[in-house]
Amino acid sequence: MRRRILPGILLILAGIVTAIGLLENQALPVSDRHGPDTGQTDRLLVLVNKDHALPEDYEVELHWLQNGSCAVAEEMYGALRAMLTDGSADGRAFVVASGYRDAGLQQQLLEEDIQTAMKNEGLTWQEAYEKETRETMPPGYSEHETGLAADIVSLGYQVLDAAQEDTEENRWLRENCSKYGFILRYPKQKEEITKVDYELWHFRYVGTAAAEEIMLRGITLEEYLLE
Numbered sequence: 001m002r003r004r005i006l007p008g009i010l011l012i013l014a015g016i017v018t019a020i021g022l023l024e025n026q027a028l029p030v031s032d033r034h035g036p037d038t039g040q041t042d043r044l045l046v047l048v049n050k051d052h053a054l055p056e057d058y059e060v061e062l063h064w065l066q067n068g069s070c071a072v073a074e075e076m077y078g079a080l081r082a083m084l085t086d087g088s089a090d091g092r093a094f095v096v097a098s099g100y101r102d103a104g105l106q107q108q109l110l111e112e113d114i115q116t117a118m119k120n121e122g123l124t125w126q127e128a129y130e131k132e133t134r135e136t137m138p139p140g141y142s143e144h145e146t147g148l149a150a151d152i153v154s155l156g157y158q159v160l161d162a163a164q165e166d167t168e169e170n171r172w173l174r175e176n177c178s179k180y181g182f183i184l185r186y187p188k189q190k191e192e193i194t195k196v197d198y199e200l201w202h203f204r205y206v207g208t209a210a211a212e213e214i215m216l217r218g219i220t221l222e223e224y225l226l227e
Helices: 073-090 103-121 125-132 162-165 168-179 209-219 222-224
Strands: 009-012 025-029 059-066 069-072 094-098 149-154 183-187 199-205
Touching: 059 222, 069 199, 073 094, 073 125, 073 149, 073 168, 073 183, 073 199, 103 125, 149 168, 162 168, 168 183, 168 199, 168 209, 183 209, 199 222
Parallel strands: none
Antiparallel strands: 009 094, 025 059, 059 069, 094 149, 149 199, 183 199
8 A cells, every 4th residue: 555645735733724725716728638527417426436437528616725835625625624623623634645636736646656566566567557547536537626635644654554544543534534525435344435545544525415325324425426
């Protein structure tokens, strides 16, 4: 599992979270997409995975976090702020490691992971691609490009790996995220459905009604939308 933390983090601490501010809202077209339209009328439930590309006409209005290097979709920002404010009031300390990524950054991250796997594990390019796209999606197929996903980790352990599961922050998020409209997008033992390895730091905003049902039933977004 990847051991990486992205630059430009935002610390969410009690007494500091209320200072999170908007630098500038921007409506950004997401272009150069290929693949079928998901057909979802509710943009909060847009399905983006290895089989469903982000729609060509998708646009996201971004709300930049305090340090200006991480942004999320405007419609998700209020819920994210409320969730992390409440968590910090309970004594947890969070880091938003990653929010919105454009296609260029997504391609860069994937290429870096592929090259690392080839170098360290002796894999061919195709073998490395198959391995790394279990965690890092190709551009156009990543939820981060929707602006509706965030990687959130513990301030005390800022590494994207399985040890996040043992932190108080991650436990709190998994227990409470649905109250704010978030789901753990890539749960354990659902890898054959999501086609992504277990990522306990990756939270997706879908709205409260959908989130509460998904988390209560222990299903994935794919399963929810197919019903």
